Amino acid sequence: MGEEGKRGQMFPEKYDHRTIEPKWPRKTHTSSRGLRPRSRGASLRGKENYNHRLIEPKWEKRWEKSGIYKAVDFAKKPKKYLLFEFPYPSGDRLHVGHGRSYTALDAVARKYRMSGFNVMLPMGWDAFGLPAENYAIKNKVNPNVVVKENIAHAKAQAKRWGLSIDWDREIDTTDPKYYRWTQWIFVQLFKKGLAYRSEVAVNWCPFCKTNLANEEVLSDGTHERCGNKTQRRMQKQWLLKITKYADRLIDDLKEVDYLPRIAQQQINWIGRSEGTQIEFKVQSSKFKVNEKVTVFTTRPDTLYGATFMVISPEHELVAKILEGKIGEIRGIREIGEYVEKAKRKTEIERVEETKDKTGVFSGLFAINPITKKEIPIWISDFVLSSYGTGAIMAVPAHDERDFAFAKKFGLPIVPVIIPRDQKEKKDEMWDFEKEAYTKVGEGITINSPEWNGLIPSEAIKKAISWLEEKGIGKKETSYHLRDWVFSRQHYWGEPIPMIFCEHCSQKIKSEIRNPKSEITAAGGIPPIGGTNSNFKFQISNSDMAGWWPVPEEQLPVELPYLEQYEPSGTGESPLSKVTDWVNTKCPHCGGPAKRETDTMPNWAGSNWYYVAYLFGDKLQNQESRINPFDKLRIDAEQSRSIKNQSEQGNIFLENKELLKYWLPVDLYNGGMEHTTLHLLYSRFIYKFLYDIGVVPTKEPYIRRRSHGMVLGPDGQKMSKSRGNVINPDEIIEAFGADTFRLYESFMGPFDQMIAWNQESLEGCCRFLKRVWNLVDGWEEKDDKGNPTSSGSAGLRGARKGELGEMGEKGLERKLNQTIKKVGEDIDNMKFNTAIAAMMELLNEMGERGNPISPSLTRLPTTLKLRGTSRGARKGEVGKEELEKFLLILAPFAPHITEQLWEKLGNKFSIHQQQWPQYNPDLLEEETVIIAVQVNGKLRGTIEVQSAKCKVQSEVEKIAKKDEKVKKYLAGPSFAESDSASHYAKATRDKSRGKREIKKTIFIPGKLINFVI
C-alpha cells in the first residue's frame, strides 16, 4: 500500500518541468515489495521507470502466498469453470501457441472473478504418450525422469506468465493416483461391452513402430507426430465402441455452443448417412458358391443400373478366395499380388480422386437382385473396408468414380436417371459414354420397370419398400466413424488393466459354441458404483474369451520401471519382456494368467481430466503408495497388498455433489486439430460416465472455442528446422510477462492464424510503459489545481470547474464506452479489439492527463487507432478514471496493474476488485440540433456533437455539407424545381455563377444563418 507523501507547493499555472518534475511522485513505495525506495527529487524526472523484472516475480509470489486464485467448492457465488487444453510436457515445453490459449482464458477468468463469479481455472499435465516417449528416446533419458523434469519446467513457465491457476487442482496423467481412474473407466467400458478385442486393419507407422488411429494419420498418409509414411496391417487390438454413441454425439451438439465449424467438423467426421443394405448372391459359372455380399447404398433407386460390384482387398470374400475356400479361381495369383500391394498404401492414397483406378477381377459374379443379371465382382482398393460394408454396387452411369472404373475395365454402363427436360429434347440426350450424370436429384427415372418415371426421392421410397418386401434389403444408417482403436504397443502409457487366462479361454470357447451362452463373472469384481457383486456380461466374440478385467480394488496396474523402453519393432509392447510383471493370477479361476502388455493411446488421460481437476486435491490425498518413479523393479504383489488396505470408495461417487456444482465446463478452449480427436473422444467417454451415473450432465463442455495457431515471423509454421521458433522465456526476460500476455491477445482475431510480429510486441511494451508513466506521474489536485492530500472526494466537481463541460464529458464518455467494450469483448473472446480500445482510451487520457513526456504520448507505430479528439480541450484525469482504466486492463496485464493499483494507494489486490460499471446514459455521443437558414429562411437542420455546437467554424463546416442547404448555397446543382418561380430563380442564379456568402449569423448551439 502506498502512503501519501507530503504536499504543499502550489501547482504552477505554467508548465515548467524544472519546477514540477522533481517533486514527483507524491507517493512513496513500501520498500518491502522489492522496489527501490526513493526520496523526493532523487532524479531529475522524479519518476520510477517501469521495470518488469522487479515487479512481476514480486506479485507472482504474493498471489501464490495469498491464494487469491483458489476456486472455492460450493461457494454461494455463481460458478464459472474455464478450461484450456492441458499441455503435453514434451521437451519443447510451453511455447507461444500455448501462450495464446492460456493467457486468453486467464483474462476471461480474471474478468469473471471481478464480475462476482467463483472461477475454476485449473492446469495439469497430459504426460503419457508418444510426445514424451519420442523425446525420451531421442535424448536417451528415461521417460519416467524426463517427464518429471519437463513438468517442473512447464509449471515454472506457467507461473511466470502470471496465470491465475488454482494449483491445488493440478493433475498429472502419469501419476498412478490419476491413472488408477483412467484404468477404472476402461474396466467399466469393458463391463458394459464397449471395450472389446478384434482383428482390425490398423495404420502402422514404421518409424514409431506403433499402430495409429485414423485420426493420427494426416491427409497425405503420414503420421501426424513424426511425419513419416504410414502403412496398413491387420492386428488384434482393443477397441472402444464409440460408434454406439455416434447418434448422440451428433444430436447433442444442439445442446451446446460450439464454434459452428467445430460442430460441423464433428458431424462430418461421424458421417451419418441414411441408406439401404442390399444382399447380393455370389455365383460362379464353374462351381457352386454359397456366399452373399452385402452392400450399403444411399441410392437403392439406382439398383437397375448396378452393372458390377467392387469389394475391398480386406473383404472376407477376398480372404476366402485366397485361401481357396470358394473354389478354383483363375487369376488367384494376380489377386494375391494386388491385395499385397494395397496393404502398402494409405487410406488417403487409395481414395484420392486424381489417382488412376486400379483393380482385379475376382473371378466371381453377383446376381443383381432386381435384374437377375450376373454382374462381375471386382476387387479394388478405392473401396475401404472401414467404410460401410467394404463392398459397393457400382452404378457407373451416375457416379464419377464408378464411371472411371467402368471405362478403364470395359464394364457396361446402364443409365437409370436422365435430366427431367430430356424427355422432350431427344436430340440433346446426355452422353453416357462420355460422362456420368450425377445430378440425380434433378432427374427422372428410366430403365427401371418397378419405378419408372418417378423422381428419385419417390423412387428411393419405392425401392426400399420393394427390397424390404422381397427380404433382400433393409433401411440402415451408416457412419463414417469407426470404433476407436485403443491399443498401443508402447511403453509410455497406462497399462490396459486386463488379464488373459488360457484355461478360462478354452473353457469359455467350448461353452460359447452354444451362441446364447452367458458367462457370469465371479472373482469379486464389483459392479459399477454399486454393492451388488454379481455382474454379467455377454461374450459375443471368441476373441474375448478368457479376458478378465483386473479387479477394481487392485487398480492401478502400475507401469513398471523399464531401462529398455524403446518400441520392440515387432509390434509388441516393450512390456511383454517384463515377465515378472506379465505373469499373474487369473482373477476368475486363480490359475496362471498373463497381463495385457498393450498400453492406452495418448488420448486416454485427457478423456476425463476436466472431471479430475475438480477433485485434484483429493486425488493427491488418496493413500500414498510406492512411487513407481523411485523403484527400479516393480513388485506387483507387494504394491497390490498396500493398495488393498485403503481406498474403498469411488472417487467420482464420493464427489458427486462437487461434480454437480462445477460441471459442465462453461468455456473450453483448444486447438482446431483436436476437434475430431480429443474433443470427440472426451465427449464420448463423458457420455459413458453419465450413463453409468458418475457425472451429472450429458455434455462435458457448454461452450467450445478455438484459437488460431501462432506462426513464425516468416508466416510459416514454427519449427526448429526452419529456425523460426519464438521462445516465450526469452520474450518474457526481455519485455516481461505483461507485454507477452498483452501481445498474445492483441496479435489478431483470436480464432485466426497469426504470424509473430516483433514490432507489434514492442508496441505493446510501449503501451504498458505509457500506462506506467501516466499513473506514476499522476497526482490529485483540488479545484485550484493544487495537489490534494486526501482521497478523491470532490474531484469531479473540481475538475468540472477547471475543464469546462466538453472535455470532461468527452473523457467520461470515452471511459464509459471503453469499459463497456472491453467487458463485452472479453465475453465474446475478441481480445484484440478490447486492447485496441484501451490503447485509444490511454491516448485520450495521455492528452488530458498530467503532463507526461511528449514522446510517451506518441502512439506505437504499429498501432492504428481511430479518432482521438485531438481538438478537445485539455482535461485532467482523476484518480477514479485511472483506477477504472487499471481495472479493465488488469485481466491482460495483471502485474503492472497490481503495482499501479498499489501506487494509487489501494489495497491488495486489484484482481479482487469489482469489475467497473459503466453508465449507459454516458455512452452515446451527445448531439444538438441546429437550425440552418439561408437568407433568413429555414432550409434545413443539422445534428452537431454538443462539444462542437458552440464553435461557429465547426457548425459552419457541417451546415455547408448538408445536402439540402447546399442546394440553396450553390446554384448550379439545383435540382428541386417544384415551382416555377423556384426554377426561374435557380436559372437566374446559375447564370450568375457561384453565390457568395456575404454574412454569417451564428447563435451558439441554436442557429446559423447564411446571408447570400
Ligand SMILES: [Zn+2]
Ligand atoms: Zn510415426
Ligand SMILES: [Zn+2]
Ligand atoms: Zn482363469
